[in-house]
Amino acid sequence: MTAHANALENTEAAPMWKSGSNLEKILAEGHFAVTGELGPPKSMNTKLVHNKIDMIKDFVDAANVTDNQTGIVRLSSIGTGILMEQEGLEAVIQMTCRDRNRLAIQSDLMGASVHGIRNVLCLSGDHQSFGNHRGAKNVHDVDSMQLIRMVQEMRDLNKFQGGEEIKGGGPRLFIGTAASPFSSPIEMRPLRLAKKVAAGADFAQSQMIFDMKLFKEYMKRVVDLGLHEKISFLAGVGPLKSPVMARFLHEQIPGIVVPEDCIERIEDAGKGIDSDDKKALQEAYRAEGIKLCIEQIQEVQEIEGVAGVHIMAIQWEAAIEPIVRGAGLYPRPNLGPTG
């Protein structure tokens, strides 16, 4: 049976699921979800993809696959996502508005769907000026909010954005959105999430959180607005690799706040080690980064409204296993085949 026929059959057999994805089921059954991230290579080296899949597939419920992140051309998120699904790792394909107009987005989402993709994360996309094709023309025909609504209407109303019916039904996708709780204007961020809920988002993954005090304030507003009942909120976390990386994230990336005590913890891990012994230093920093990440996961688990974690181990997929094990989140629930 082809994936398409399978999807059509499932539309009739299991209407209770919006998408039937593993992630949707994990969240629906009240498990604390774990998602990871897989960055495709700047090449067609599928061996690299398979290595990363092997590293993380037993430790996450699904993994995001980035869509030319930071404006750098890479193996496509859908192409990589298909490889992941073939290997038994559920994909959350990221879809940005930077590179495709509404025709291409809808077409690609249907294409992804017939290959068994069931989760999509709707993003504006990093600006091309940060990437390796700085003279490129961006598209932004629709914005991320409009993209969420478009996918939701394709799925629930079987309707193209232009109004025409999608014969046989639209792609059954679990719709994700990004949340950046600490970007400015900070007081509007919970309202922006509310708008995304209204547009049709099913789950949200946040930017990397290190400042728990600020995050708790944000989540309190999310809960006060009742959003946690309408959307599954996955808190973004990530292991710090070194003090340099910690400072870079804090100073250079909008929306990431790394408190001084976190940076100091990573720094202190290197104390007493010969500064020329780069390898030993790196190992010490990384071990502390993983430890800190585990503690943060345990802390966000206690915050009302948090339904899971999204672990962003940037170019460090090997960190996922010790983090998930350390946080007591292994083994992951096995809910049987998707669909």
Place this chain on the structure above:
Amino acid sequence: MIVAEQKPLPDLQRMLKGKKKVLAVGCGTCVSVCFAGGQKETRGLAKALQTAAAVDGEEMVVEEKTVQRQCVQEFIEPLEDDLSEYDAVLSLGCGVGVQTMAERYPKTRVLPGLDTNFMGQPTEPGIWEERCVGCGNCVLEYTGGLCPITRCPKQLMNGPCGGSENGMCEVDTSIPCIWAKIWDNSDNLNLMDMLMEVQPPKDWSTSRGGGMRRTVVRDDLHQPHAIGKATKSEVEAMETSEEDEVPTPEDPHAGEREDAFLKEMGLA
């Protein structure tokens, strides 16, 4: 207004190489206010080009004239008689001005002296900022009079992305995040309900995606085939009658205000 900058001198020298006699044509409207192609700039550039040619051991005469509006065919009619003397025209109008010249005088080689940047405004002395992309489908109603189509690098219509930090845009940290500004003023204008509505995908058919746009907004003024075909005497008659029909508003302080504005902008 339309904002433009002069092309670098070496680019102009390359374009004009081998030409013996060139007419630089300035424009007295937008590009004169942004110091790119007004009478003063046109004179200066003509001299600079001639000197540069002399330094290179080439003989090139660059004469100059400035018209009030290079984008309106009637205003460039007076150039017609002398154009045959020149090997090329270097237009210091905006892109519209260059094309008005090129279309009106198809036998003359018309070259662009400026890079046309955008529609914008001077915000402080020496700085011009873009304000309108001319999308043909204005959204300022929903955004408190501040345009995200022009001023957000991602043209977001439903609020800021995560790249807004301390009110500035990550793409260019010297530029405010326009959504932060819209948000900051939303209480004053009672915009909250509107900002929480999901704005649907924009109809871009009025923008560049649909190709060149052509607008007839005033049927009462529309005279097919009249534009650009008028004779000099007809133009004079038109100008006279326009003056008759549209009297200058009486404003005894207009001159003072203009002076004050120019001084404030550092343009005096």
